[in-house]
Amino acid sequence: MSDMPQEIHVDLGNDYAEIRDQVSKLCENFPGEYWRDLEKQPVEGSYPTEFINALTEAGYLAALIPEEYGGAGLPLRGGAVILETINAMGGVASAGHAQMYTMGTILRHGTPEQKQKYLPGIASGELRLQAFGVTEPTSGSDTTQIKTRAERSNDGYVINGQKVWTSRALHSDLMLLIARTTPLDQVEKRHHGISTFLIDLREAKQNGCTINPIEAMINHNTCEVFFDNVLVPADALIGEEGKGFRYILDGMNAERCLTASEGIGNGRYFLRRASEYAREREVFGRPIGKNQGIQFPLAQAHAELEAADLMVRKATAMFEAGLPCGAEANMARLLSAEAAWKAAEACFTTFGGFAFASEYDIERKWRDARLGRIAPISPNLILSFIAQHVLGLPKSY
Template identity: 35%
Template structure:
């Protein structure tokens, strides 16, 4: 099935490499591990050894020296093979990008090679139950304490914390700035630190990447745990938030491709009264619309990655891509399920299990309402509502 996104020869080979590894495992592996509460260690190791997890990270720290455009291909192609991995967004895209942009030389040397080759993972701890989308309002706080910092508070919906050696924690630091907003600082906190507690969250997600509430009870870290400059964390965290939005879009685009392809195959092979059901416009036209929406979202995502890699202003493009991709993926998945009839809800056909993780990406990492707020305020220049 052709699409609107065209790859260079090098990127086409990258896409093929990811596809070969993904095909070795397949959506059945992903679903079985997810439902069994198990991780996908073998797949992760293969991706790391092939240099695919750190394709965007600096070569001097074990990465591929490419950019988000290449990581977009890796993450999308995994999802297009029925393997939408949240941890690919969290550890390499968010944490890897922030460390590469703002980490000390010591933190880069310590963490980036392991993130790139898959031998180490890092979770991202920003979300709190009472802060919502207002990152300025986080209550987890860090205070200077002798030779380092002491961190107290809690984080909510932290993905894959049980798989990771450390978390990149966003905390407020000291007194608010002159505008009343809290100053933020970023820290690398080992998950086995005294005072760190992981509490599993029960969700409807079918995913090997589980969700947690994380408690920090006077957790002490050294001065070397600080990323960049104290109090400048909001600027630093955006080195990870725009990649997070773009790579969330990549997952959605892959799911959309997977859903449309499954529906196309079924509609071609399934016959009623000796006629393939795909010959009927009631089936064909909605699938064509779903394909169009997915391809447009892929173009928006590729453009956002291009802007980010070029050092341009990528915030608008990243938000637009995430918005478009999440809606397109849900449209494609819903229509694929409808095309399959009752079989769409059968585990055998591998569609229904993707619903909740795809639906989550319409809300996270940024809700569609906050994207609309951003576009209204920033792109259209309308008055702010908050």
């Protein structure tokens, strides 16, 4: 019996009913029409600036920043509730979510001077930290193969390379960037030699950095970013040189939990809209909600969503308790995305042909739910992680 894994018991924590209510009221000022109108704009002008400003002024994007730096000092669960509620109300929480998990790298690994320099400005909204430069065209999910280089110079570091699918880069003052400071062929392990930088994009754009928006199926304001001999000061380095991959992984568990909560919010949106419509819509002299062909998929989606929500809550509680939670955070991300997609499909079927009409907002949110099964992490990577690190199976890749 001594070889059996020990059970971990954690308090699932506060569910923040008051914050849910307040965020819901804020979101009522940004109905479906607001989000639809943004999608009609050119990609450069499609960012929900007014919504992000309202969240910032209310202090919600500073929820996880400690009080000593001007934030609310809430635990991760508080941030998750905010993002979940935004999506449950029909909004798009991803427009502001990166600030919640990117600032954690500064908080956990930055110097006191870096924390004081950046965190108060991020908390107040004076500085926007919404860009996370990780993915590259040739490396994809294999972050250890990134080719962007940061080479030492007398004045700091010179950066060359390219990032892609870097959302919100055109609407961010700062970017958390990872780059190789030691070539891959000169390190013992492939995740060594990667460093983390906090780049001031306002200066970089005048110094060799080019940002181009990407037209995409969904309005996530994503971009490709080019670095051509961009000089950044030495104090742009976060933590120790060459250990940035570990810092990023540290923050990934928070990212998994927060984006998983968005999936829960999407699922709740779909089930609420579908249930309302199924009660009201009459065909053949009866509401379609009486038909088991409508009822059962919605009920199944609800059950799976509630189960996924419990995993999200467990993962966030373990994160806050300082416990290893890589498996739980990844499972939360996987299960929430699948449950949200199940709810999206059931909702789409319930609305029938009207689901295709933009004015109902179902197709817009349906696209958002589909993205959750691709980004920010491939479900296959999650499954391989679980297989290797939980089940003890051989490493697949």
